[in-house]
Amino acid sequence: MDKFNRKSIVLLVGLALLLALPPITIAMEEAYFISLFSRIMIYALAAVSLDLILGYAGMASLGHGAFLGVGAYAVGILAFHVTEETAIPFLPGGWAGSINAVISWGSAIVVSSLFALVIGALSLRTSGVYFIMITLAFAQMLFFFFVSLTTYGGEDGINLDQRSQIPGLDLADDASFYYVCLALLLAFVYICYRIVNSRFGMVMRGCKQNETRMRALGYSTYRYKLICFVIAGAGAGLAGALIANQSEFVGPGLMHWTRSGEVMIMVILGGMGTIFGPIFGAVALLLMEEVLAAYTEHWMIILGPVLIFVVLFARRGIYGFLTGDGGRDG
Amino acid sequence: MVESILTVQNLVKSFGALRASDGISLDVLPGEIHALIGPNGAGKTTAVNQLSGEMQPDEGRILFEGQDITAFPVDKRARLGLARSYQITSIFPNFTALENVAMAVQSTQGHNFRFWENAKSDLSRTEPALEVLNRVGLSDLANTIAGGLAHGQQRQLELAMGLATRPKMLLLDEPMAGMGVEESRRMTDILLPLKGDLTILLVEHDMDVVFALADRITVLVLGKPIATDTPQNIRNNEHVRAAYLGDTS
Numbered sequence A: 001m002d003k004f005n006r007k008s009i010v011l012l013v014g015l016a017l018l019l020a021l022p023p024i025t026i027a028m029e030e031a032y033f034i035s036l037f038s039r040i041m042i043y044a045l046a047a048v049s050l051d052l053i054l055g056y057a058g059m060a061s062l063g064h065g066a067f068l069g070v071g072a073y074a075v076g077i078l079a080f081h082v083t084e085e086t087a088i089p090f091l092p093g094g095w096a097g098s099i100n101a102v103i104s105w106g107s108a109i110v111v112s113s114l115f116a117l118v119i120g121a122l123s124l125r126t127s128g129v130y131f132i133m134i135t136l137a138f139a140q141m142l143f144f145f146f147v148s149l150t151t152y153g154g155e156d157g158i159n160l161d162q163r164s165q166i167p168g169l170d171l172a173d174d175a176s177f178y179y180v181c182l183a184l185l186l187a188f189v190y191i192c193y194r195i196v197n198s199r200f201g202m203v204m205r206g207c208k209q210n211e212t213r214m215r216a217l218g219y220s221t222y223r224y225k226l227i228c229f230v231i232a233g234a235g236a237g238l239a240g241a242l243i244a245n246q247s248e249f250v251g252p253g254l255m256h257w258t259r260s261g262e263v264m265i266m267v268i269l270g271g272m273g274t275i276f277g278p279i280f281g282a283v284a285l286l287l288m289e290e291v292l293a294a295y296t297e298h299w300m301i302i303l304g305p306v307l308i309f310v311v312l313f314a315r316r317g318i319y320g321f322l323t324g325d326g327g328r329d330g
Numbered sequence B: 001m002v003e004s005i006l007t008v009q010n011l012v013k014s015f016g017a018l019r020a021s022d023g024i025s026l027d028v029l030p031g032e033i034h035a036l037i038g039p040n041g042a043g044k045t046t047a048v049n050q051l052s053g054e055m056q057p058d059e060g061r062i063l064f065e066g067q068d069i070t071a072f073p074v075d076k077r078a079r080l081g082l083a084r085s086y087q088i089t090s091i092f093p094n095f096t097a098l099e100n101v102a103m104a105v106q107s108t109q110g111h112n113f114r115f116w117e118n119a120k121s122d123l124s125r126t127e128p129a130l131e132v133l134n135r136v137g138l139s140d141l142a143n144t145i146a147g148g149l150a151h152g153q154q155r156q157l158e159l160a161m162g163l164a165t166r167p168k169m170l171l172l173d174e175p176m177a178g179m180g181v182e183e184s185r186r187m188t189d190i191l192l193p194l195k196g197d198l199t200i201l202l203v204e205h206d207m208d209v210v211f212a213l214a215d216r217i218t219v220l221v222l223g224k225p226i227a228t229d230t231p232q233n234i235r236n237n238e239h240v241r242a243a244y245l246g247d248t249s
């Protein structure tokens, strides 16, 4: 069986399982899983967006949670003012928010892109361990900013009265919501897949392997990396908007560095630089958490060795293992 | 009098107490192969790094085609047509040989902010790349991962990348470093036909290569050029023989 076939089979089986999940779990009377898997799809979206910068451009951001949080807060704040029937104080025009999905999720994407533009513009002046530290620092700054922002609940965050609304769809229904998350994940994966194989994507891969050489060839690498960082930030922002809806709650915890770390673990576990891999990573990590946490609160003790094993022996993570693709960055 | 393509004026670069470039002035004429020779540690790489923009000089100016490029970053100089190779091989180890060169081709084409069409099947990238690979004798290895090529082949690949950007001038820092006699001769054969079309500043230790290729030679000793002349005159220059070539004949 050649590699291409094996890859297609892995992806098709994976897709079929995800599509069939709601009817199967409803039939098994384990509908709770639909909600869990919505969460998994959302984190998969965040992980795929991190893979774009980590796996393809070599930017190890440990602050990706910042965009998750910003996206969630965009949705949360817009919904908060609808509930309170008050104007948003920091925006002109006396806008009283929105619970329309197109508006609030769109806002989440725009706002998180802008944050990514600013954070990226500053962080990308550094590289290596400094880049890791500065992205981490930005996320932590936002974390403490929202903790102290009592207007929007501070540490306690914002409870949403309802999920966002899409005409003709009932997002309160877990299965509908799940399919929306899955569709957005697939759309984002497709976009990323096109990007990493485009001319722009080749520039990213070149930067990862040898940025000095890229510059000597005439590429102003900074600009390319910044654009890539913004696209990733937008993806994470959308994931944030969805996670706010999934849990009907928005809190600063999304921006805590441990959350960024979890997303990075999903990428590494699933397979860096594969686009599809992080989905497998998100499924594996969150299922593991779900199952193991039932037995012990120290479930990370088991995650640790698994991760070490993957890093040492499977450069392309679960995805590489399933597809038999040892992989290279080219 | 021919206008020089590259003019270097009184370049100074110090590392602490060491003046690695101690007032380098140099004129490179269009189409010539200009060799820069000198003993180990003479400051040849340091000079090239300042010309390519990887290092900022403490003093002095660099003019390329009459334009002051002293403050320009590396990528901008490259886009103006000043390409380079490195003494320590610098390629994309995980790309195929073809992709390595295609990256160089792509750089000159603009169109880098295309996010959608597949790049690897884009013939406007790969066809010119293949042509250049052919020129350096690597077309058979086009689909080999660059990191797996032999050292000499990687050196050839790096030269191909330099050529593929269609530069006006190429800075080659010891392109034959670590090569055997045979490979070194092949490299010379690749460079020789470029003479006249492409301006090259060639840093090289192998005197046979230098005398085979160079139109003019500048001898650098302790960061200072002590002579610039034709190969014939350099060979007969007493100061050079004393300082560098070793007065044997």
Ligand SMILES: Nc1ncnc2c1ncn2[C@@H]1O[C@H](COP(=O)(O)OP(=O)(O)OP(=O)(O)O)[C@@H](O)[C@H]1O
Binding pocket: B015, B018, B020, B038, B039, B040, B041, B042, B043, B044, B045, B046, B047, B087
């Ligand atoms: N980044 C640096 N920091 C400190 N000293 C340096 C640095 N780069 C070079 N030097 C020193 O400057 C001097 C010139 O080095 P350079 O590499 O330019 O010599 P070179 O002529 O290229 O030598 P070689 O023939 O060995 O390549 C050497 O003494 C070297 O140790």
Ligand SMILES: [Mg+2]
Binding pocket: B044, B045, B046, B087
């Ligand atoms: Mg040197």
